[in-house]
Amino acid sequence: MMPLRAHYDVIVLGVGGFGSAACYHLARRGVRVLGLEQFPLLHDRGSSHGETRIIRLAYFEHPDYVPLLRRAYELWADLEASTAKTLFRKTRLLISGPPEGEAIPGALRAAQEHGLDVESMTAGEAMRRFPDFRLPEDHHVVLEPDAGLLHVEACVEAHIDEARRAGAEIQGEVPVLGWGRDGAMLYVDTHFGRFTATRLVITAGAWTGRVLADAGLPLTVVRKFVGWYEVEPGAYDVDRGTPTFYIEQPDGAFYGFPSMDRRTIKFAEHTGHDVVDDPATVDRSRRTEDVARLEAFRQNVLPRTRPILDRHSVCLYTLTPDRHFVVDDHPQDDGVIVAAGFSGHGFKFTSVIGEALADLAWKGRTEAPIEFLRWNRPALQGNG
Numbered sequence: 001m002m003p004l005r006a007h008y009d010v011i012v013l014g015v016g017g018f019g020s021a022a023c024y025h026l027a028r029r030g031v032r033v034l035g036l037e038q039f040p041l042l043h044d045r046g047s048s049h050g051e052t053r054i055i056r057l058a059y060f061e062h063p064d065y066v067p068l069l070r071r072a073y074e075l076w077a078d079l080e081a082s083t084a085k086t087l088f089r090k091t092r093l094l095i096s097g098p099p100e101g102e103a104i105p106g107a108l109r110a111a112q113e114h115g116l117d118v119e120s121m122t123a124g125e126a127m128r129r130f131p132d133f134r135l136p137e138d139h140h141v142v143l144e145p146d147a148g149l150l151h152v153e154a155c156v157e158a159h160i161d162e163a164r165r166a167g168a169e170i171q172g173e174v175p176v177l178g179w180g181r182d183g184a185m186l187y188v189d190t191h192f193g194r195f196t197a198t199r200l201v202i203t204a205g206a207w208t209g210r211v212l213a214d215a216g217l218p219l220t221v222v223r224k225f226v227g228w229y230e231v232e233p234g235a236y237d238v239d240r241g242t243p244t245f246y247i248e249q250p251d252g253a254f255y256g257f258p259s260m261d262r263r264t265i266k267f268a269e270h271t272g273h274d275v276v277d278d279p280a281t282v283d284r285s286r287r288t289e290d291v292a293r294l295e296a297f298r299q300n301v302l303p304r305t306r307p308i309l310d311r312h313s314v315c316l317y318t319l320t321p322d323r324h325f326v327v328d329d330h331p332q333d334d335g336v337i338v339a340a341g342f343s344g345h346g347f348k349f350t351s352v353i354g355e356a357l358a359d360l361a362w363k364g365r366t367e368a369p370i371e372f373l374r375w376n377r378p379a380l381q382g383n384g
Helices: 017-028 063-083 103-114 123-129 152-165 205-211 288-301 347-362
Strands: 007-013 033-036 052-055 088-090 093-097 119-122 140-144 148-151 169-171 176-182 185-190 193-202 220-231 244-249 252-256 264-269 305-319 326-330 333-340
Touching: 007 017, 007 185, 007 347, 017 033, 017 152, 017 193, 017 347, 033 152, 033 193, 052 063, 052 347, 063 088, 063 103, 063 152, 063 347, 093 103, 093 123, 103 140, 103 244, 119 123, 123 140, 148 152, 152 169, 152 347, 185 333, 193 347, 205 305, 205 333, 220 288, 244 288, 252 288, 264 288, 264 305, 288 305, 326 347, 333 347
Parallel strands: 007 033, 007 193, 033 169, 093 244, 193 333
Antiparallel strands: 052 148, 088 148, 093 140, 119 140, 176 185, 185 193, 220 264, 220 305, 244 252, 252 264, 326 333
């Protein structure tokens, strides 16, 4: 472990997607920041791994996310320019679902309210344009041309590298034993000693419930199985225009990506609840029921895949009751800022939420439109 000073302006607990972005934005402002991660940096134990994440603007979950996404796109472009790394790839996004479902009406609503460019079509029209997909005839399809994918590990690595370049100290394999306040200072206890700071940012992912055990934040951690299946030669190739996709079906919603290696295609179920009691001991094996869910989707929707699961990973979703994020001051201590409950759709926002966390930690306020993500909303108080 590298030598660390005892006191910082801000300590960030958890250096995955959101923590790495917070460290980056804080360090760029000249703030003395320490980032602590319990696992090795760029690990696969939480929610910021697995090669790719979808990024999109026509946000069916809630149109209030769209202004945040516009800024997220800008910040990803800035990070690409400063690192000379490819972090974002525009692939388009194909959303398919029933006209009365969640995804199609929500995407169209967001597009209408924010003047976004989307294209609507029938399932038949979509399959003529994208013959590698088989879609239900009663589905409607929305194609978003500006959507695409983020290279997830590269994004985290870029934020860490640029944060360090700006002066941040970031250390992996430092489990936190506890934290609290001692007068004007906040402290964090670890096996390597106590560190103090004026402000504390908590971005602990699936471990947030433990780190904030007394705060009463209703979070549920669920296990998500992700698979990479073999494809026929030439099928689903990103270089041949295959889009990312989100398919809403009666038995669940599934998402996936074009083939990045010309051998396999990654897809997973977004819905479903396999609750995890302890994120440290989650089962990361290949279960029969995991494969059965993906196999059924593969057979129905992806006819040019093969029934060969090449590899898999397990990701953790940390869910709030309303499936919206929490980005706010701690209700009992405004020196502590919390970002949690990203509910399986948060990674694309790490750039902009990192900026908002830096604002809250250093200025005590942010111009980012996050009012709908505050801690005191009814759904988090048992009234939603």
